[in-house]
Amino acid sequence: MGCVVGVMRSRVSDSYLGVFPHSGVLPDIVLVLSEVNCLSEELRKTERAPAPVRRTDIPADTILIGKKPIMAYATAVMMHYNTGAKKLTLKARGRAISTAVDVAEVVNNRFFQGGLSKHVNLGTEIVGEGQDARNVSTIEIILERLK
Secondary structure: OOOOOOOOOEEHHHHHHOOOOOOOOOOOHHHHHHHHHHHHHHHHHHOOOOOOOOHHOOOOOEEEEOOOOHHHHHHHHHHHHHOOOOOEEEEEEEEHHHHHHHHHHHHHHHHOOEEEEEEEEEEEEEEOOOOOOEEEEEEEEEEEEEE
């Protein structure tokens, strides 16, 4: 779908006459804005953002920890265990690591009264490319139901 921008002061179709009823001519600002929209449309066609990780790529027994409150994740963990599952993995990186540890402790101490076994894996991921590359700490907490 291409962009067509007319000459400044071109005639307007009947659909725009309700908006600009006096002369049937588009104001200069509308034409300039349509040129900007054309340029941004062309940029959208050429630039592609990297594909985000889809939920289907993440195993069903994994919860990714982010910025939500601790109890939101604790509820998700409890819902997972209510389906009859015996094992669950919490994954986090960067600032969310402390939230992941809090979720594991809240679930283990408050809901299971110490009835969960925990295995912890620590790691580092390189995030970014070229000069923007940096190391980000990661944690994987595997919770297994003992009872």
